[in-house]
Amino acid sequence: MADRRVTLRQGVAAAILVGLGLVPVIAWATGQAFYVTLVSRMMIFALAAVALNLILGYGSLVSLGHALYIGVGAYAVGICSYYGITNGFVHLAVALGAGLVIAVLTGLVCLRASGVGFIMITLAFAQMFYFLAISLKQYGGDDGYAVPARSAFGALNLADNTVLYYVILAVLALVLLLFHRLVHARFGMVLRGCKSNERRMRALGFPTLTYKLIAYVVSALVCVLAGVLLANLTRFVAPSYMQWTVSGDILLMVVLGGVGTLMGPVAGAVVWLSLEELLTSFDLGLPWGIDEFVRNHWLAVLGLFVVVVTLALKQGLYGVLVERDEARR
Amino acid sequence: MSTSLFFAQLLNGFQLGVLLFLMSAGLTLVLGIMNCVNLTHGSLFMMGAYFAATVYGTTHSFALAALAAIAGTLLLGLVLERVVLARLYARDHLYQVLATFGLILFLNEVARIIWGQSPIFMNVPDALSGTIDLLGLPYPSYRFAIIAVGLCVGLALYVVIHRTRVGMLIRAGASDSAMVSALGVNIKLINALVFGVGAALAGLAGLMAGPILSVQPGMGDPILILTLVVLVTGGIGSIRGAFYGALIVGVVDTIGRAFLPTLLREVVDRSIAQAAGPAIASILIYLLMAVVLAIRPEGLFPVKHG
Amino acid sequence: MSVLAVTGLVKRFGGLIATDHLDLEVREGEIHAVIGPNGAGKTTLINQLSGELVPDAGAIVFNGVDVTGEPVHRRARLGIARSYQITSVFMEFTALQNVMLAVQGESGRSMSFWRPVAQDRRLIEPAAQLLHDVGLDDARDTRVAAMAHGARRQLEIAMTLALRPKVLLLDEPMAGMSHHESEAVVALLQRLRGEYSIVLVEHDMDAVFALADRITVMVYGKPIACGTPDEIRGHPEVRSAYLGDQEEAI
Numbered sequence: 040m041a042d043r044r045v046t047l048r049q050g051v052a053a054a055i056l057v058g059l060g061l062v063p064v065i066a067w068a069t070g071q072a073f074y075v076t077l078v079s080r081m082m083i084f085a086l087a088a089v090a091l092n093l094i095l096g097y098g099s100l101v102s103l104g105h106a107l108y109i110g111v112g113a114y115a116v117g118i119c120s121y122y123g124i125t126n127g128f129v130h131l132a133v134a135l136g137a138g139l140v141i142a143v144l145t146g147l148v149c150l151r152a153s154g155v156g157f158i159m160i161t162l163a164f165a166q167m168f169y170f171l172a173i174s175l176k177q178y179g180g181d182d183g184y185a186v187p188a189r190s191a192f193g194a195l196n197l198a199d200n201t202v203l204y205y206v207i208l209a210v211l212a213l214v215l216l217l218f219h220r221l222v223h224a225r226f227g228m229v230l231r232g233c234k235s236n237e238r239r240m241r242a243l244g245f246p247t248l249t250y251k252l253i254a255y256v257v258s259a260l261v262c263v264l265a266g267v268l269l270a271n272l273t274r275f276v277a278p279s280y281m282q283w284t285v286s287g288d289i290l291l292m293v294v295l296g297g298v299g300t301l302m303g304p305v306a307g308a309v310v311w312l313s314l315e316e317l318l319t320s321f322d323l324g325l326p327w328g329i330d331e332f333v334r335n336h337w338l339a340v341l342g343l344f345v346v347v348v349t350l351a352l353k354q355g356l357y358g359v360l361v362e363r364d365e366a367r368r
Numbered sequence: 369m370s371t372s373l374f375f376a377q378l379l380n381g382f383q384l385g386v387l388l389f390l391m392s393a394g395l396t397l398v399l400g401i402m403n404c405v406n407l408t409h410g411s412l413f414m415m416g417a418y419f420a421a422t423v424y425g426t427t428h429s430f431a432l433a434a435l436a437a438i439a440g441t442l443l444l445g446l447v448l449e450r451v452v453l454a455r456l457y458a459r460d461h462l463y464q465v466l467a468t469f470g471l472i473l474f475l476n477e478v479a480r481i482i483w484g485q486s487p488i489f490m491n492v493p494d495a496l497s498g499t500i501d502l503l504g505l506p507y508p509s510y511r512f513a514i515i516a517v518g519l520c521v522g523l524a525l526y527v528v529i530h531r532t533r534v535g536m537l538i539r540a541g542a543s544d545s546a547m548v549s550a551l552g553v554n555i556k557l558i559n560a561l562v563f564g565v566g567a568a569l570a571g572l573a574g575l576m577a578g579p580i581l582s583v584q585p586g587m588g589d590p591i592l593i594l595t596l597v598v599l600v601t602g603g604i605g606s607i608r609g610a611f612y613g614a615l616i617v618g619v620v621d622t623i624g625r626a627f628l629p630t631l632l633r634e635v636v637d638r639s640i641a642q643a644a645g646p647a648i649a650s651i652l653i654y655l656l657m658a659v660v661l662a663i664r665p666e667g668l669f670p671v672k673h674g
Numbered sequence: 675m676s677v678l679a680v681t682g683l684v685k686r687f688g689g690l691i692a693t694d695h696l697d698l699e700v701r702e703g704e705i706h707a708v709i710g711p712n713g714a715g716k717t718t719l720i721n722q723l724s725g726e727l728v729p730d731a732g733a734i735v736f737n738g739v740d741v742t743g744e745p746v747h748r749r750a751r752l753g754i755a756r757s758y759q760i761t762s763v764f765m766e767f768t769a770l771q772n773v774m775l776a777v778q779g780e781s782g783r784s785m786s787f788w789r790p791v792a793q794d795r796r797l798i799e800p801a802a803q804l805l806h807d808v809g810l811d812d813a814r815d816t817r818v819a820a821m822a823h824g825a826r827r828q829l830e831i832a833m834t835l836a837l838r839p840k841v842l843l844l845d846e847p848m849a850g851m852s853h854h855e856s857e858a859v860v861a862l863l864q865r866l867r868g869e870y871s872i873v874l875v876e877h878d879m880d881a882v883f884a885l886a887d888r889i890t891v892m893v894y895g896k897p898i899a900c901g902t903p904d905e906i907r908g909h910p911e912v913r914s915a916y917l918g919d920q921e922e923a924i
Contacts, residue, residue: 101462148658151665155405155461155604159596160661166593167654174647217787225778225786225794232775235764242724242762243779244750244837250784283593287469294466339477345470349463350455 052302055309059208063201075200079272081312082207083265088292088304089214090261094254095290096299097222099234101158103286104165107145108259110172110281111138112266117178117276120186127190127197134267135260141168142259146252165286172278183277190271197271207268211305214261219301221257230254291345295352314341372505377626378619379502383511385618386518390573391595392602392610393525394566400605400671401538402457402559407468408448410592411475412567416441416574417583418483421490424578430493437575438568445567449560457559472589479585487582514576521569522611529607538562594621597653601660603667612669617653624652677702677871678723678754678841683732685718685895692718693729694895700841703868707882708875710892711915716875717759719892720845723873724756725749736841751782755839757830759846759875765819769810769829772818773801776836801836807865808832809858824855831862835870842872848881860884883907891915 059082066074087109094100115134124130149160178184189197197203221227229250232240240247270276279285288311296307318337321330333340395409419440424433452471456464491497492510499506529535537553574588581587594617602613629645636644648655660668678700685693692715700706708716721727723734725746734742741749764772774797778784781796791797805814808828813821818829827847834842847863848856860881866872867885876882882889883903890900891912899909906912 095462101465103465148661151661152600155399155403156600156665158405158461158465159600160657162593163597163600163654163657167651170650171647174650176643220790221787223790223792224788225784225791225797227787228771228775228778228791229784231766232764235766236762238726239758239762239764240779241746242750242756242758243776243833244747244782245779245784246747283589284473287466290462291466291469294462298462336477336481338473339481342470342472342474342477345473346452346467349467349470350452 048300048302051306055302055305056212059211063204067201072200075204076272077312077316079200079204079207080269081309082204082211083268083272084289084292084312085305085308086207086211086214086265086268087262087289088296088308089211089218089301090258090265091289092293092298092301092304093218093222093230093258093261094251095293096297096303097227097234098230098251098254100251100255101290102149102161102255102258103158103283103290104161104163105258105262105289106281106283106285107165107168108138108142108262109266109269109285110168110278111141112263112268113270113276113280114172114178114266115263116190116267116270117184117186120188121178121184125188125191127192127195130190130267134263138260138263139256142256143252146255146259150248150251150255162283162286165281165283169278169281169283172281179277181278183275183279186270186274186276189274190267203268203271207272210264210268214264215301215305222301226250226253295348314344374623374627375503375505376507377623379507379515380511380626381619381622382615383514383518383618384622385615386515386522387573387577388591388594388598388618389518389522389611389614390569391591392598392614393522393607394569395595396599396602396605396607396610397538397562398566399599401562404453404457405461405464405468406453406563406566407465407592408453408471408475409566409570409595410588411472412441412445412570412588413574413577413591414479414583414585414588415444415475416571417490417578417581417587418479418488418574419571420575420578421488421583422483424490424493425488430495433490433578434572434575437571437578441571441574442564442568445570446560446564448567449563453563454556454559476585476589483585485585487584490578490583492579510579517572517576521572525607534561594653597657599667601657601667603670605671606667606669609667609669609671613667616668617656620656621653625649628652675702676700677737678873679733679735680723681733681735683719683722683734684730685715685722685727686730692895693722693732696732696892696895696897698890698897698900700871700873701887702871704887705863705867705872705874705885707886707889708873708892709877709879709882709889713894714892715895716892717845718895720756720843720873720875723843724754750779750837750839753838753840754843755834755837755841756843757834757845757847759849761823761826761830763818763826763829763833766817768815768817769805769821769825769832770798770801770814772829773804773832773836774798776833777801777804780837804832804836805829807835808862824851824858827851827855828859828862831859835866840871842866842870844872844874844876846875846877848876848878856881 059078062078063075066072087105091102091105094102112134115137116130119130119133145164149157149164152160173181189203195202195206197206222231229240229245233247233251237247266280269280292307292311293304294307295311296305297303315337318333318340321333321337323330391409391413395406398404398406416437420433420437423436424430427433448471452467456467496510496513498509500509500512502512529538537558598610598613598617601617602609628649629641632641632645676699680696680698683693683696684691696719708719710716718727722729725744725748729742732742733740736752736754739752741752741754744752764775767775774791777797777800802814805811808831810825810828810832813825818826821829831847848859851859856878863872863885874882874885886903888900888902889906890897891906892898893915898915899906899912901909
């Protein structure tokens with residue numbers, strides 16, 4: 040059943056991963072160490088987008104509150120550091136443990152609603168935790184908290200930006216691999232069946248709520264991982280990590296890249312954050328102060344871009360390649 | 369905790385509730401009838417406040433400011449509906465969310481371009497700058513006026529929706545829009561009308577909120593989220609749900625913030641109360657929403673679908 | 675030996691009574707057809723038997739067990755499976771994948787996160803067999819979206835059979851089929867008789883009278899007659915209430 044030829048889509052996917060692997064090398068060669076941090080950030084958000092895509096693309100659950108879990112991961116690192124705990128494994132345990140509890144409880148409530156209700160409730164819950172974080176004055180409140188040092192994982196020295204970069208890339212690659220297996224395994228088929236025809240799934244004997252909840256929790260936990268990595272990258276935790284605009288950004292990255300494909304969200308994250316970077320440092324030498332206008336008001340440009348892309352594109356950038364593959368079969 | 373203080377906060381709660389009702393009514397109609405998630409509603413609120421503040425600042429006429437706010441947002445709403453939103457009705461909620469999210473980013477930035485990042489201020493009109501006497505309690509006239517206007521609008525909406533032919537079409541559209549279309553009613557006109565009215569209501573809310581909130585880019589975002597909480601709690605598509613939901617959310621939020629920290633101090637240790645009080649108060653309405661959802665997922669006053 | 679016993683079933687929608695104190699008894703291994711004019715409440719009955727609608731009163735007993743309150747997926751697991759009047763399959767998957775999903779549902783084992791289903795013989799073999807049973811061998815790897823209507827109905831039945839049910843609830847399986855396609859389905863149902871107990875809601879009278887062991891006739895939610903095809907053919911009330919419509923048309 041599997042196609043032995045390497046399809047264009049697989050080629051692009053491989054190119055993206057290889058490209059990501061080469062970035063630190065290129066950055067070192069050109070003396071632009073800044074790109075290592077920039078692309079690290081892209082990969083972290085790619086991770087969050089891949090996580091959201093599991094329930095969105097394969098499960099049809101539109102969550103507008105996934106930034107909540109990035110916040111959970113980040114604050115786990117922040118709060119542990121505040122109390123002098125620097126062991127990375129402890130950070131991970133706390134983050135994933137808290138994430139598990141929150142995801143199960145939130146998921147149970149949110150999944151009682153469907154369609155529009157689900158979207159609004161996930162948004163509301165993310166806001167809830169955002170306000171909660173602001174009210175935690177000891178951990179910086181609105182201003183956030185500067186984490187003194189990166190998580191300590193034994194011999195692995197995360198203080199080195201390049202080491203952190205490859206750790207993030209490894210996590211991203213591992214998650215992509217795990218999700219690839221999951222989506223084609225029995226569990227993944229149930230999830231995809233729910234997206235296609237939930238009523239029929241129930242008639243076939245599947246307790247669909249249970250499967251959707253598990254998928255939601257898995258998705259949340261990967262986001263938590265992204266949050267832990269983000270806190271390490273920026274050495275900072277703030278309630279703004281959980282702002283609803285961040286959730287919106289992640290959602291956009293998934294759709295931009297292609298809903299329901301594994302590499303799509305990665306492409307979407309790279310494109311979106313590259314666009315952000317390009318616009319904030321816009322300098323093409325255009326007349327009448329256009330350059331400065333774009334640099335100062337890049338959000339307007341991005342906003343318009345989102346509207347245009349949403350209206351025009353049905354499949355997302357990467358999704359177009361998937362469609363070509365399907366048509367050829 | 370004196371009764372007059374409680375009464376004053378209760379009225380403040382109603383005032384917030386009324387503003388939220390104006391926002392939710394429009395949003396719930398658009399959602400119920402066109403099945404479209406419209407996150408731009410908060411931006412319309414913001415624009416209403418900006419239009420009002422700008423006109424009031426130059427003319428010192430509240431009447432002109434009101435005209436500017438309501439007409440301005442009505443117009444803006446109609447443009448948005450025709451150019452962007454009408455293309456989204458047939459599509460998944462996902463794309464509606466994204467497009468309107470993009471519009472929020474765009475409109476917030478437009479506000480920043482035109483008016484700058486710093487908040488602009490609008491004074492309470494002189495006629496309403498005093499206090500009125502409510503059962504022996506002095507209460508700001510302006511806030512009372514907001515409550516009065518909101519209740520009048522609520523009554524007017526009720527009369528239109530339940531007692532006129534247009535209202536009947538709207539109710540029919542809310543429960544079966546395909547059928548209404550099949551009956552030959554000009555659905556595009558109804559959609560534009562509904563959206564326009566919703567936008568105007570948001571503009572009215574923005575106008576009234578102008579003097580009491582600081583008018584700045586992004587001021588609509590927290591209001592939008594509160595509105596969504598009202599919708600979820602009250603029931604999507606239901607005007608009654610919007611009304612009662614808004615009042616409940618407004619009152620719970622205001623009373624909670626005012627009295628929970630003090631109440632907590634009676635029960636637990638002072639230091640814990642000081643930390644936990646404001647935290648719980650700020651998330652009280654979300655907890656309320658979660659409880660309502662756990663018991664009645666369709667909301668407190670859901671629309672009955674045929 | 676009755677495998678499905680329905681007593682005093684009542685269902686109201688506002689002021690309308692869709693199921694009016696209905697009694698129905700399905701014997702093991704029989705094909706029990708339910709017929710009636712449009713609006714008689716046949717699909718509402720099927721929805722209550724499968725669990726998608728909760729009756730307002732009455733009881734549904736399956737093999738001695740009261741299942742009146744059980745949700746859809748639990749009844750499916752207990753042995754009551756239904757097919758849909760409007761084809762309800764998974765459009766984006768192939769015919770084989772559709773049946774594999776049904777087989778997977780029956781197995782109750784879906785908490786597997788690593789092994790690809792494309793290599794899972796315990797899903798592929800039974801699914802392929804079922805496709806063969808309903809006559810869809812050559813459509814194995816065709817995406818359902820590209821399949822003809824008749825083929826999709828056959829797929830429906832294959833998926834329902836995958837649940838290894840004891841009772842099949844078939845809601846107008848021959849709807850929209852050509853004469854040739856209906857013949858294939860009638861032959862299929864003949865093969866299934868005895869091994870499965872079948873409740874068959876159908877408008878195609880030729881098929882009903884060819885297949886049914888017993889027929890229940892419903893009018894406005896109430897059963898007005900129950901008996902063998904011959905008994906029903908000669909039943910005066912049935913003739914006037916139901917077949918009378920057809921006489922008018924002539």
